[in-house]
Structures are given as C-alpha cells and as structure tokens.
Amino acid sequence: QSVLTQPPSVSGAPGQRVTISCTGSSSNIGARYDVHWYQQLPGTAPKLLIYGNSNRPSGVPDRFSGSKSGTSASLAITGLQAEDEADYYCQSYDSSLSGPVFGGGTKLTVL
C-alpha cells in the first residue's frame, strides 16, 4: 500500500489529453511538500518529468504539465503520442515517515 495513491492505469487515443492523479495526506502533499513526477518507459530507469509541482526539466515537452491543490496533485499529458506509453510515478516527502514517498505508479496505455 503506497502512501501516495495513483490510479493503476489510464488510457487515451493519440492526440487526446489524459490526467493522472496523485492523492496524499496532511503529512505529505497537504503539508506543503512539493510533488515530483517520473516517467519510466518499458525496460528503462525512471526519468524526472516534473519537479516542484509544475516545472519541466530541460528537454521535457510542454505537452506534460503538473499541478497541485490541497492534498492532491495531477499530471496532464496533452496531444498523446505512442511514445508516451509508460509508467508514471508521483513523489513527495512525508513528515511522519521522515523520508520521500512514491505513488504506486500509473500505467499509461496509448490506444
């Protein structure tokens, strides 16, 4: 059971917009800790996708965006492409556990 809750899977057709939610609690996201997102393509290591709730590292397309409100955060992907098919993880810090925590991951399928 992950501290941060994500839907196990989402799907969308090419060109569509999908969102992935990440729900936490008052000891992590709700405690004003930032949320970060990682993309893990099949058979590869995770890659930083969004940091500090809504910032994109250099090289990440602006089709990817992040937001945070209250005890939840969301990752939005617009103009869905086949190459976006991957697992996506949210991450924050938890003050009760005194360490970083991850969501369980969401598998994105491009139909």
Place this chain on the structure above:
Amino acid sequence: EVQLVESGGVVVQPGGSLRLSCAASGFTFDDYAMHWVRQAPGKGLEWVSLISWDGGSTYYADSVKGRFTISRDNSKNSLYLQMNSLRAEDTALYYCAKGFHYYDSSGYYQYYFDYWGQGTLVTVSS
C-alpha cells in the same frame, strides 16, 4: 553528461550480504546528496537510503534500517550500499539516484531525484 553506473547485483541466499556500487560522472559528485531507490519485479518505486554530500548524515527506510549501510567515497566519485541479513523481500532492481535538495519559499526542505542509473538486480533466493 551525468552518468550513474551501478554494479554488484547478484543472486544471494537469504541471510547473506552484498555490496552495491555506483560510479558517478558528469557532475561534481561531492556537491550532492545521493540516494538508493529500489523496484521489486513488477512493482513500484521504494526509496531506500540517503547520504549527504559529505557522508556525515545518512537516512534509511524503516524496511532496511539496521541491515543496510550507505556510504560514499568522494575521492572516487562512488556511492555504496552494504546490504546485510538479506531477505527475499529485498529482491529488486536497485537504482542509484542523484538528489536535488532545496528549501522552498516557506522554508520547507525538499528533494527529488534528477538523475538515475540503469539499476543493478539483486535476487535473494535459496
């Protein structure tokens, strides 16, 4: 270009020990905290341990506390994870990750993982 290359993963019996290594390049190693993160087969990511830039502070997940020891050698740009009393549930791909640590505008200390290695597989099985 930042590169993190892990090594040392093997098949080990329950109760055994193992030392993982991570060779870092492409950045000033002793300026950054470093982490180990693991991923069990078919499962999600789990943070394992953190070491400060100078090795003076270390932190562990409860699941490995007392059994694993993180260390670093800044003269060799290397990170290590000594794993003792291994259990079947320690079976995972172990990633070395560079930490980006910061204080936000409210003074909260935060961090994320901006670069990851390709991982090294540890299998605990008899």
